[in-house]
Amino acid sequence: MRKSLLLLSLLLLLGGCQASKPIERSAGLDNTVFMNLWGTFSQCQSSTDLDAMRGIVQQLNQAANIPTSGNEFVLPLPERFNRLVSKPTPRLAVDPIAMATACSLYTGQVALNAGRNDVAADMFLSVIQRHLETEYAYYVNQARLGLAQLSAGPHVSIDPSPKIISD
Numbered sequence: 788m789r790k791s792l793l794l795l796s797l798l799l800l801l802g803g804c805q806a807s808k809p810i811e812r813s814a815g816l817d818n819t820v821f822m823n824l825w826g827t828f829s830q831c832q833s834s835t836d837l838d839a840m841r842g843i844v845q846q847l848n849q850a851a852n853i854p855t856s857g858n859e860f861v862l863p864l865p866e867r868f869n870r871l872v873s874k875p876t877p878r879l880a881v882d883p884i885a886m887a888t889a890c891s892l893y894t895g896q897v898a899l900n901a902g903r904n905d906v907a908a909d910m911f912l913s914v915i916q917r918h919l920e921t922e923y924a925y926y927v928n929q930a931r932l933g934l935a936q937l938s939a940g941p942h943v944s945i946d947p948s949p950k951i952i953s954d
Contacts, residue, residue, distance in 0.1 A: 824850050824883060831890035837906055840894040844910070847887035888914055888926045895933050907937055 824847070831843040895910030914930035 820850075824886065825881075828886045828890060832893060835897060837894065837898055837901065837903060840890070840897065841906070844887065844891050844894055847883070847890050851883040851887040853883075885923070885926070888918065888923060892926060892929050892933065895930070899933060899936060904937055907933065911937070 827843055827846055827850075831840055831847070834840050834843070891910045891914050895907045895914075898904070898906035898910060911930040911933040914926055915934075918924075918927050
């Protein structure tokens with residue numbers, strides 16, 4: 788009797804594990820998409836062509852708007868417990884929104900240094916308008932500093948003492 792109860796328990800355990808749905812893995816952004824996104828971000832950080840950089844900012848902003856929700860996540864629990872369990876948030880190694888924002892700030896700085904104040908103002912204002920939440924306060928502060936540099940105008944220093952170069 789004891790052996791048959793043990794055998795029945797073992798069969799139920801093995802059968803129960805096989806009867807449940809497998810947990811689908813939600814990766815948010817898969818590795819290929821992430822590496823393409825990282826390559827685009829790297830292009831932004833190494834470029835000095837403002838037109839190309841503005842296009843990269845648009846690409847990164849579009850990628851940042853792609854939802855990365857864990858809708859496919861299924862926890863193998865009885866139905867009555869599912870309402871008590873919240874779905875986990877996806878976790879990425881980097882924040883695509885932060886990547887897009889950092890690229891916008893860098894593009895604004897390059898535009899400022901190139902004398903393209905219109906582009907610089909657009910980039911800095913877009914960061915401020917897009918990120919009202921405190922999670923991105925650092926980027927908003929950097930954009931405000933960029934706007935302050937823009938409104939201060941060019942700084943020219945003239946050295947009154949001539950330099951004498953001797954051979």
